[in-house]
Amino acid sequence: MIKEGKIGVSEAMFLVVVAISNRVFFTAPAVVVKAVGTSGWYMALVADLTAIVFFCFVYLLLKRFPDMNLIDIFSVCFGKVLGFLFSFLYAGSFVIVCGVLLREFIDVLKVYVFDSTPLSVLAGSVLAVIMAAAFLGLETIARVARMAGFIMLAGLIALMCMAAPQFKLDNIFPVGGYGFGKTLFEGLTRSSAYSEVIVLGIVAGALQGAPHIKKAGFSALVLSGIVLSGILLGVELVFPYYSLQELTSPLYELARIITFGTFFQRMDPIFLFIWIITTTVSSSILFYCAVSSYCKAFKLSDTRPVIIPIAVIVFTFVIQQRDIIVVVDKLIEALRISPVLLFYILPAAALITAVIRKKKGGEQAIGNS
Amino acid sequence: MGTADQKRRVQSRACAGALYLLTKAIPVLLACCLACASLCACYDAKEIDNWAYVYAIGVDKGVADAFRFTVQIPTAKGSQSGSNDHTASGSQNTSVGTQKENFVVITVDCPTLYAGVNMVNTSVSRTLNYMHAKIVVISEELAKEGVSTVINSIRRAREIRRTMHMVVAKGEASKFIKEFSPMLEASIPKVQESMMDQEKGTGLFDEITLGCFINDLKSTKSQPSCALAALNHYTGEKTDALALKQVRESGDYYAGEAPISGGNAFEFLGTALFNGDKMVGELGADETRVMLMVKNDFQTGAITIQDPTYEDLFVTAMVMVHRSPEIKASIVDGKPVIRVRLYLEADLVSLQSDVNYETESLKPILEEAFRSYLTEKLDHTISKCQALDCDAFGFGTKAARNFPTIQSWEDYNWNTHFKEAQVTTDIEFTLRRMGTVMRTNPVKTVEEQDE
Structure with missing residues (x-):
């Protein structure tokens, strides 16, 4: 049993909000607008609603097995072999999600800022911080996430306010984008954008019971939905859809075009500060979940011996990708579907299995026996 | 016995020292070395x-x-x-x-x-x-x-x-x-x-x-x-x-x-x-101004017209935008119909004649002269842009509101339909202030005074 410590509702909420909202800094807005056009901002809300529905299953499962995390619940519901397999899949998925996030971050960073710095130096630097965070444990990551969450929200609100003079309402017309049906379909499939809410299931033991998970999970999804939708609306109001689709990092471009007279301009260094902090925290959360899932799958009580090997795997994954096109067109697109299956469908299947097999946890199980 | 105790104490001190080195001193030393490396500036730093x-x-x-x-x-x-x-x-x-x-x-x-x-x-x-x-x-x-x-x-x-x-x-x-x-x-x-x-x-x-x-x-x-x-x-x-x-x-x-x-x-x-x-x-200059007025990018500018009373004299007003323009675009029988209404106000800054345009009865004459001049310029500029197939005014951004989806909008192909657009323009023009002169008295010549 890993000693993860205890975290509060707001810390858990910001763990999820930072992990989810971080994607707006990179290629996501352009990819979304390419898929649905001008309706991207409300497609994010459709995706959010879908994620909330799926999270209900996760919450009901965690409520049925109090004081247990998803990895332990899988063993109870699916048996040891299948439970181990799914837990291992979770660990592997977190490694991949963390690797893809890091590679996307580093590629965008190289495009806009550190064009001469080798990829391995950037990846190594970020991974060193992530490893240090993993060594310090969940409590530290959660507290930093809460702080980073406030910084991120304040930064994004400031960015939108400063970009407001450049908003053009005409840019969001035709309001239906590439069709309402397509928007709905993309909203359902892109609900994976919110799949990081599953982090609460992995660290459920550190939260104080199902009511806290419910509060943290639903409030995090609502807040993340507002952030993603708001940012998408903001960039759509500034860049028309045909231009937005072309940009590597629309939010960074937005920061670059802010001007108030001749004195107050070139705000991108401030934005960069928020961007790097948030991404480091976000990838630390995902990395910790990979380590935690792995240790829980193998019943290891100490995470420290696993941190360096998993970091090496993530580093290898990051530097192995051929180019930014592979990352954006293949890996990120693949991550659109697989998290839905793994992070939404699997807990729902576990819940159904638990109901059918009448499996319960905690006092309910004792009561039944 | 005493020697064995002493030996154990020495051994335990040595173990504690080694442990201290491994857990505290070496990591701190390594951290210092890494920090020193970072003091050399960024990897790709250039002065x-x-x-x-x-x-x-x-x-x-x-x-x-x-x-x-x-x-x-x-x-x-x-x-x-x-x-x-x-x-x-x-x-x-x-x-x-x-x-x-x-x-x-x-x-x-x-x-x-x-x-x-x-x-x-x-x-x-x-x-x-x-x-x-x-x-x-x-x-x-x-x-x-x-x-x-x-x-x-x-x-x-x-x-x-x-x-x-x-x-x-x-x-x-x-x-x-x-x-x-x-x-x-x-x-x-x-x-x-x-x-x-x-x-x-x-x-x-x-x-x-x-x-x-x-x-x-x-x-x-x-x-x-x-x-x-x-x-x-x-x-x-x-x-x-x-x-x-x-x-x-x-x-x-x-x-x-x-x-x-x-x-x-x-x-x-x-x-x-x-x-x-x-x-x-x-x-040209005034064509650009009316285009900017429609795009809501115009802030202020001195516009000169002929005096409505004396053709060889001129009047200049510092024209400003009073409120954002109203542009309504609709598609009727497949053709765009656009209605533009501009709201302008101005301060009179130069009047060569001694006509008393400051009075309530004559001020509308001057306002109408400016209004018709700008309307004519606007109509001419729109026609010029239509002839060139160039919607520099961005009327399409308003027309897009009539279409539910991007496909239907792109199928309509606005840029090819712009030349067919029926555009009606209207300008509301008000002279707000008359500069530092509130009344223009005629120049008195000797002959006039004798009369």
């Missing part, structure tokens, strides 16, 4: 004096290669007295440099901007950097052939900012860049910023950023336009009395024609109109 910051980029059709890029770089020597112009020829006559006062202009023929950067870097001790470039000037000749290749070749680089100003220059861009130097300012970037800010006070040219130009280039809702500039060779200055009889209103001038002598050799006047990536026409 400010390693860079040559380009302030202006000019693009012409090339002679030795596809394009001729011209860059204006400050010398970082400070302002020098006296003339120290000199020209240096590069290899194969593809690179030419001219130093004038405190900046140097380098011209290079190359296929892309970055190929040119590398070529220039072979003869300049500093590395060219476009991070602070404020203006990109494209020659009219190149603009008429198409600018998409140039724009595509420069926009991808991280150093090129979308906030740069986009300008089309009549004649050669390289010559324009050479003359684009400060007259009243010591700083080149300051003069460039101030020059572009003049649009806010005059409305005589369309100040467009590279980002906006790129947006319009890809737009399904409008066509691109940008500021038009030219070197003024003072040919517009009239010196003979005969020329004075050919009165031309200030709003009728096009870039390079303003009757000015002295001052800077360059001027920004009018708008370059594009159909796709090709320049197809230009707008």
Whole structure:
């Protein structure tokens, strides 16, 4: 049993909000607008609603097995072999999600800022911080996430306010984008954008019971939905859809075009500060979940011996990708579907299995026996 | 016994020491070493004096290669007295440099901007950097052939900012860049910023950023336009009395024609109109102003018209936008129907005649004169743009509201339907203030006083 410590509702909420909202800094807005056009901002809300529905299953499962995390619940519901397999899949998925996030971050960073710095130096630097965070444990990551969450929200609100003079309402017309049906379909499939809410299931033991998970999970999804939708609306109001689709990092471009007279301009260094902090925290959360899932799958009580090997795997994954096109067109697109299956469908299947097999946890199980 | 205890104590002290070294001292030492490494600056750090910051980029059709890029770089020597112009020829006559006062202009023929950067870097001790470039000037000749290749070749680089100003220059861009130097300012970037800010006070040219130009280039809702500039060779200055009889209103001038002598050799006047990536026409001073009024980009400008009472006298008003324009676009039987309503107000700043327009009975005559002048200009400008297939007003952005989806909008193909648009215009014009004079009394001659 890993000693993860205890975290509060707001810390858990910001763990999820930072992990989810971080994607707006990179290629996501352009990819979304390419898929649905001008309706991207409300497609994010459709995706959010879908994620909330799926999270209900996760919450009901965690409520049925109090004081247990998803990895332990899988063993109870699916048996040891299948439970181990799914837990291992979770660990592997977190490694991949963390690797893809890091590679996307580093590629965008190289495009806009550190064009001469080798990829391995950037990846190594970020991974060193992530490893240090993993060594310090969940409590530290959660507290930093809460702080980073406030910084991120304040930064994004400031960015939108400063970009407001450049908003053009005409840019969001035709309001239906590439069709309402397509928007709905993309909203359902892109609900994976919110799949990081599953982090609460992995660290459920550190939260104080199902009511806290419910509060943290639903409030995090609502807040993340507002952030993603708001940012998408903001960039759509500034860049028309045909231009937005072309940009590597629309939010960074937005920061670059802010001007108030001749004195107050070139705000991108401030934005960069928020961007790097948030991404480091976000990838630390995902990395910790990979380590935690792995240790829980193998019943290891100490995470420290696993941190360096998993970091090496993530580093290898990051530097192995051929180019930014592979990352954006293949890996990120693949991550659109697989998290839905793994992070939404699997807990729902576990819940159904638990109901059918009448499996319960905690006092309910004792009561039944 | 005592010796064994002593031995154990020594051993335990040694273990504690080793443990201390492993857990505290070595990590702290390693951390210090890593921190020292970070003090050497960033991996790819370059000092400010390693860079040559380009302030202006000019693009012409090339002679030795596809394009001729011209860059204006400050010398970082400070302002020098006296003339120290000199020209240096590069290899194969593809690179030419001219130093004038405190900046140097380098011209290079190359296929892309970055190929040119590398070529220039072979003869300049500093590395060219476009991070602070404020203006990109494209020659009219190149603009008429198409600018998409140039724009595509420069926009991808991280150093090129979308906030740069986009300008089309009549004649050669390289010559324009050479003359684009400060007259009243010591700083080149300051003069460039101030020059572009003049649009806010005059409305005589369309100040467009590279980002906006790129947006319009890809737009399904409008066509691109940008500021038009030219070197003024003072040919517009009239010196003979005969020329004075050919009165031309200030709003009728096009870039390079303003009757000015002295001052800077360059001027920004009018708008370059594009159909796709090709320049197809230009707008003059007042045409640009009415276009900016419709786009809600007009702030203020002095507009001069003939006095409604005396045709040989003139009236000037400082015109401002009272509120945002109302533009309604609908599609009737497949054709666009656009209704434009502008709300303008003005302060009277110059009245040559002694007609008492300040009175309630005569003020409407002057307001009507301004209103009809501007309406005529607006109608003429819209017709001109329709004839050129160029929706520089962005009416398409309003028309798009009538379509539920992007597919239906793109299938309609606004840019081909713009010429069929039936546009009705209406201007509400109010003279708010009469300047420092509230009443114009007639000049009293001896004869009049005798009567």
